[in-house]
Amino acid sequence: MIETDMLSKSFGRLRAVDGVDLRVPSGQIMVLLGRIGAGKSTLLRMLAGYLLPSSGQMRIAGLDLRRQRLAAQRCLGYMPPASALYGDMRVRAFLRFVASLRGLDGLDRDRRMGDIGRRLKLDEVMGVPLSRLPPDWRWRVGLGQALLHEPEVLLLDEPGAGLDDRQRRELHTLLDAQSHGRSVLIASRQPGTAMAGCDRVAVMHRGRVLVDATPTQLLAESRYHGAVSFTAAHAAVARQALARLDGVMAIETDVRSGRTTVFAKPAAAILEPVLATLRALEVGYSEIQLERGRLADVLDQLAAKAEARAA
Amino acid sequence: MSAVWQIYRRELGGYLVTPLMAVFLLLFLVLAGVMTFVVGGFYERGQADLQPFFESVPWLFLLLGPALGMRMWAEERRSGSLELLFSLPLRSSQVVAGKFLAAWTCAALALVLTMPIWLIVNYLGRPDNGVIAVGYLGSLVLAGLYLAIGSAASALTRSQPMAFTVAAAICLALLLAGYPPLHDAIAVAFGAAVADAAAELGVGDRFAAIARGVLVARDVVYFLSGMLAGLVASWLALELGRGD
Numbered sequence: 001m002i003e004t005d006m007l008s009k010s011f012g013r014l015r016a017v018d019g020v021d022l023r024v025p026s027g028q029i030m031v032l033l034g035r036i037g038a039g040k041s042t043l044l045r046m047l048a049g050y051l052l053p054s055s056g057q058m059r060i061a062g063l064d065l066r067r068q069r070l071a072a073q074r075c076l077g078y079m080p081p082a083s084a085l086y087g088d089m090r091v092r093a094f095l096r097f098v099a100s101l102r103g104l105d106g107l108d109r110d111r112r113m114g115d116i117g118r119r120l121k122l123d124e125v126m127g128v129p130l131s132r133l134p135p136d137w138r139w140r141v142g143l144g145q146a147l148l149h150e151p152e153v154l155l156l157d158e159p160g161a162g163l164d165d166r167q168r169r170e171l172h173t174l175l176d177a178q179s180h181g182r183s184v185l186i187a188s189r190q191p192g193t194a195m196a197g198c199d200r201v202a203v204m205h206r207g208r209v210l211v212d213a214t215p216t217q218l219l220a221e222s223r224y225h226g227a228v229s230f231t232a233a234h235a236a237v238a239r240q241a242l243a244r245l246d247g248v249m250a251i252e253t254d255v256r257s258g259r260t261t262v263f264a265k266p267a268a269a270i271l272e273p274v275l276a277t278l279r280a281l282e283v284g285y286s287e288i289q290l291e292r293g294r295l296a297d298v299l300d301q302l303a304a305k306a307e308a309r310a311a
Numbered sequence: 312m313s314a315v316w317q318i319y320r321r322e323l324g325g326y327l328v329t330p331l332m333a334v335f336l337l338l339f340l341v342l343a344g345v346m347t348f349v350v351g352g353f354y355e356r357g358q359a360d361l362q363p364f365f366e367s368v369p370w371l372f373l374l375l376g377p378a379l380g381m382r383m384w385a386e387e388r389r390s391g392s393l394e395l396l397f398s399l400p401l402r403s404s405q406v407v408a409g410k411f412l413a414a415w416t417c418a419a420l421a422l423v424l425t426m427p428i429w430l431i432v433n434y435l436g437r438p439d440n441g442v443i444a445v446g447y448l449g450s451l452v453l454a455g456l457y458l459a460i461g462s463a464a465s466a467l468t469r470s471q472p473m474a475f476t477v478a479a480a481i482c483l484a485l486l487l488a489g490y491p492p493l494h495d496a497i498a499v500a501f502g503a504a505v506a507d508a509a510a511e512l513g514v515g516d517r518f519a520a521i522a523r524g525v526l527v528a529r530d531v532v533y534f535l536s537g538m539l540a541g542l543v544a545s546w547l548a549l550e551l552g553r554g555d
Contacts (some may be wrong), residue, residue, distance in 0.1 A: 070402070071401065074396070074400045086321070088328055089324075100313070101318075101401060
């Protein structure tokens, strides 16, 4: 369980984290989503015991991080950004170093390292220096060191940074497999991370949590929710015809991708009418899909509203 | 103790695989040779002792001490690995001790590598080996003092060159504090009491006494308390850095 009460952190006059209340129960994955400077990493660093809060409370597995820091740190695994690992060490030596500092020794340490090696497929790189590993392997090692002691709480800072789509999908699969029964908190600026198997998303902006909701609830807030997008050879013709449909609120065509999006009025279902119209027009459409919504769009909307309120 | 040992091992490994460490060690040895045999007139003096070498030691460690100290914290802060280290269930004091002892071991290694000079003087004459042993011991505690200062400077910044410069400046000030022309200048500017107090803080005279084989408790306490002060300052800088 991860709990924070009115947690704040200031650096001089900058309030990096501002009165954050969070609860992440066991078995739940929460993503802290926000732009650079939103306060996600600072929040994670406080929860990892690296930074002290300016005010507020934080508990890891029921232990107060201020009063029982060492005991709380024994219950958590923290994965910093991939660059923060010791590049001069080989993977085996690095894992052994972290395991020893976590109090694992002898056969127990070897068994845990072997287990992590198998689960994260690290066996083939055990003898390689960390600085020579590509980013996707470095985050595997980072995840491995965080899991060595089977912690109740897992804190991951930007796990998808620097990875391509395939590597990110692999990461999500691995994370999903390793998260069972733990409280997992992931800081990410990539909406794709939030969509992949997490239970809740907390959107952060200027140190505050603006929204704490399920991905489905958040997507429903997107203006793309319920929209229909497609690619057509004669987009202008299609747009003219679709604009006359009852449930259609607006139509946009992205200049770079050539993709047209038809936005629905609230509660209107437009997929069938749009499909029927496109078939009738014979405009050569393809890749048609009903949009669930876009988290990046929700993020922009929430940030704009917060900025307007602040102004 | 186990945590200190683990950190000590990691840090020592980190130093020994760094090419820069080899460069600094080589430079230290070359300069030690030049200062002893060329500048110090080892052969011309006709005396079986290591005074020319020990006279150069405070200046040689002025280079090696800050060089070893600069990477202790600044590099960890820059790369972000300090975050990982402090997310582990460790006390800051354990990390400070482990890192300091590793750097001190490297300084000791540098001194061990100069021991052929000791062999040479034994081959050429009959030196007082007790005096030389005390001189080496003094060199080791002097290195410890410089390293503790280097550690504190490194804990205050992310920049290694900045940490080196600050540490070297402080060590130089300590070295020159008892130097007569500087003493006189301070006395003229601020009065004799200030000049005497500054000289009390100086390293030069105390180390020179140890190098001559004069080991007094006051000097030993000076070096050990200076070392402790540097380490406490490092610990304090790290703890304050967590809450800033």
